[in-house]
Amino acid sequence: MRIGVLGAARIAPAALIRSARVVDGVEVAAVAARDRGRAATFARRHGVPTVHGSYEELIADPTLDAVYVPLPNGLHAQWTLAAIAAGKHVLCEKPFTSNAAQAIAVRDAAAGTGLVVMEAFHYRYHPLARRMAGVVREGDLGAIERVETSMCFPLPRFSDIRYQYDLAGGALMDAGCYAVHCLRMLSPGEPTVTAAQAMTLRRDPRVDRAMTADFTLPGGGTGRIQASMWSSTLLRIRADVIGTRGTMAVVNYASPQFPSRFTLTVDGRRRRERIVGEPTYVHQLRAFARAVAGERTNLTPPDDSVAQMSLIDAIYSAAGLPLRP
Incomplete structure (x- = not known):
């Protein structure tokens, strides 16, 4: 499985790069960032072979099987939906989306595609x-x-x-x-x-x-x-x-x-x-790779994410705060 990273996020080395070195059949093959120079520095530091000039370019890369989304919370839904539309499997950092309405939109977009969409609650796989x-x-x-x-x-x-x-x-x-x-x-x-x-x-x-x-x-x-x-x-x-x-x-x-x-x-x-057990991120990446290969190892699928975001919305409402935009 060849996976691309959207954004040179601080969490990516622990959550993906180091884990991919010990999970068979997984290669972190590309990275993109808003600043191409930052993406290039990230790629050199972590041995990622390909640097793309934009998120859109990475998602359109036909050599990639999956996309990892460690972007700020408010961008998760947008780029997960874009990856699904491009036929890519998605490992999306938590929280899955900004609110329940967005989670429902992502769930509905993924339904029937055969794509694996997993929310990265890494602890759940340990x-x-x-x-x-x-x-x-x-x-x-x-x-x-x-x-x-x-x-x-x-x-x-x-x-x-x-x-x-x-x-x-x-x-x-x-x-x-x-x-x-x-x-x-x-x-x-x-x-x-x-x-x-x-x-x-x-x-x-x-x-x-x-x-x-x-x-x-x-x-x-x-x-x-x-x-x-x-x-x-x-x-x-x-x-x-x-x-x-x-x-x-x-x-x-x-x-x-x-x-x-x-x-x-x-x-x-x-x-x-x-x-x-191994680090939680290793367990998670192994489960993601196996799910992409057809095994039933996705413990945090979009249906679970809809329930999760619905409860978070309810907490914000009960606290008298607006839902996240």
Whole structure:
């Protein structure tokens, strides 16, 4: 599979370039950026053989099988749709689109094409996420009463594009999309928002620097997500599930190739498990390549992305903030 990169994004080396070196049958074959010089520098640094002068030129390249979209949030839908129209498979960084309406448009465009369109929730492809989901689905904890997930990290540089409303920025879109997705994975069904509260930027009150949201879960349980890029909670990446028979606590569910902890308590018996695996991005790229080859390995397809973006829209509405444009 020959894949092209739209934009010389900072995430691309970790998310794609290094992973492609260890995933059989994958070659990062081309890159394009708004600044051709920047794309050329990226290509030299990372051994990418072809530099295109525009996103359109890369997408039209007949030698490419797939496109990786690590652009700012507000550009995801536009260029994913363009890649689909050109007959390319797409690995699109999270969040999939700016809002649910765009996610529906992408899903509908991909339907019936035979193309693989995958939202890059890399954590979902690691054995840790599989174990977490299995504990809940197999009933180890009994009936689920409470799910809490968080993704908080410090980003005090408010000029960063992740704080720009016109580019679909905000803590919920960047950090919080992980917490929302993990909550959905661990819930017995799709959650419903009951309340949300945002901490916003002074210079642009449309943009959240932190978000907390509460939910009801199918079966009568409750849930909460906490997300921030700048708040009193500087660093917290955690998932906790409480059931009628026990609890599950996971520290650093998002990047378990770094220090993480999985603790399960069932019927009063507590144990820790060490769940190993390659970096999450390697697992994700391997799943993408296998999906392109015809295997059913896409865990984050457009239908899932529509549900994800619908819940994010509902959180913004509950918090009294406008949907991302």
